[in-house]
Amino acid sequence: MKKNLKTEFTTRQYMLSQDFEIYYYSDRVLPNVTAHTHDYFEFFFFIEGNIIMYMDGKQFVPTPGTMVVIPPNLPHFARLIDGDVPYRRFVFWVTEDFLKTLGDFSEDYLYLTDKAKTSGNFSIYKFNEIEFNTIQGKVFSLIDEIHANRFGRDAKIMLAVSDFIISINRMIFENQHPNVTTSETDSLYQSLIQYIETHIDEDLSLDTLAERLHVSKYHISHVFTDTNGLPLHKYITKKRLDMCRDAILSGQDISIVSAAYGFSDYSVFYRAFTKEYGKSPKKYRDEKTRINS
CATH class of the missing domain: 1.10.10.60 (Homeodomain-like)
Structure with missing residues (x-):
C-alpha cells in the first residue's frame, strides 16, 4: 500500500489497551531485547529478515509466512542476525478477557489460543503464499482503520479484528482438517477480494494481480467471474x-x-x-x- 502503516519499534512489553494491539514493524537495527513474558497472548507473523527466535529455552529460524502463537507467561525474544534484509513482521497482542468476549459468541475464535493454553507452550504454523497475502491484507486494513478518524470507526475496528482472528483460526483449522476444508478456488477468490480492498489506489490489472498472487491471470479471471458473477475489471471499477x-x-x-x-x-x-x-x-x-x- 502507499500509506505508511509502519510503527517505530520500542522495547515496551506491556499493553496500553485493555483489548488488543497490532503493529507492523520493519527494522534493520534493533535495540537489545532480552527474554520477557506477557500476561496476554502474542501472535507473531514473520514476513522477512535474518533473525533467530528464542522461545522458552529453545531457538529456531522462522521462514516467511510463519506464525507463532505465544501464550501468556512464556519467555521469548528475537535476535537480529544482520540488517541486510529489513526485519519485517506483524505483532498482535490480545488479552484473555477480550478473547473470552469473542468466545462467548463462538468458541471458534479460541481454537488457536485454547490449544496454546492447554499445552502451555508456543505453537508454530506455516501459511502458503495466498493465505499469508490474505492475512497481510487484513492486518493492513485493521491498522489503517485504527489510524483513521472516519464515521463508524469503532464498529469497523471491531468487525476487522473479529474477522482477522476468526480468519487465522479458520485457516489453521482447515489445514489441520483437510476433509472439511474450503476449496482452493474459494481461497483464491477471498485473496483477490482482500488484495483489491487494500490496494484500491494502485494498479489492479490482471498482470499485476497474477504477479502478486502467483497465479495465472487467466485462472484469476475465470475464478473471479464464476464466483462473483461480475468480470474482475467491472468489480474493481464499481468498488x-x-x-x-x-x-x-x-x-x-x-x-x-x-x-x-x-x-x-x-x-x-x-x-x-x-x-x-x-x-x-x-x-x-x-x-x-x-x-x-
Whole structure:
C-alpha cells in the first residue's frame, strides 16, 4: 500500500489497551531485547529478515509466512542476525478477557489460543503464499482503520479484528482438517477480494494481480467471474466508484478523490461515475447534501 502503516519499534512489553494491539514493524537495527513474558497472548507473523527466535529455552529460524502463537507467561525474544534484509513482521497482542468476549459468541475464535493454553507452550504454523497475502491484507486494513478518524470507526475496528482472528483460526483449522476444508478456488477468490480492498489506489490489472498472487491471470479471471458473477475489471471499477462516492459525501474534494481511489484520469472517472449513479459527481453530492440538510 502507499500509506505508511509502519510503527517505530520500542522495547515496551506491556499493553496500553485493555483489548488488543497490532503493529507492523520493519527494522534493520534493533535495540537489545532480552527474554520477557506477557500476561496476554502474542501472535507473531514473520514476513522477512535474518533473525533467530528464542522461545522458552529453545531457538529456531522462522521462514516467511510463519506464525507463532505465544501464550501468556512464556519467555521469548528475537535476535537480529544482520540488517541486510529489513526485519519485517506483524505483532498482535490480545488479552484473555477480550478473547473470552469473542468466545462467548463462538468458541471458534479460541481454537488457536485454547490449544496454546492447554499445552502451555508456543505453537508454530506455516501459511502458503495466498493465505499469508490474505492475512497481510487484513492486518493492513485493521491498522489503517485504527489510524483513521472516519464515521463508524469503532464498529469497523471491531468487525476487522473479529474477522482477522476468526480468519487465522479458520485457516489453521482447515489445514489441520483437510476433509472439511474450503476449496482452493474459494481461497483464491477471498485473496483477490482482500488484495483489491487494500490496494484500491494502485494498479489492479490482471498482470499485476497474477504477479502478486502467483497465479495465472487467466485462472484469476475465470475464478473471479464464476464466483462473483461480475468480470474482475467491472468489480474493481464499481468498488472504486463506491469508495469515491463515500469520500465525496464525506466532504472530500471531488478533484482529488478519483486519483486517491485508483482512477488515473479524471475524465474516465467522471464518465464512469455518471454512468453508475446517473448524475455528475458534483450534482450527486449537491442533491444528497440538500436531501440530508
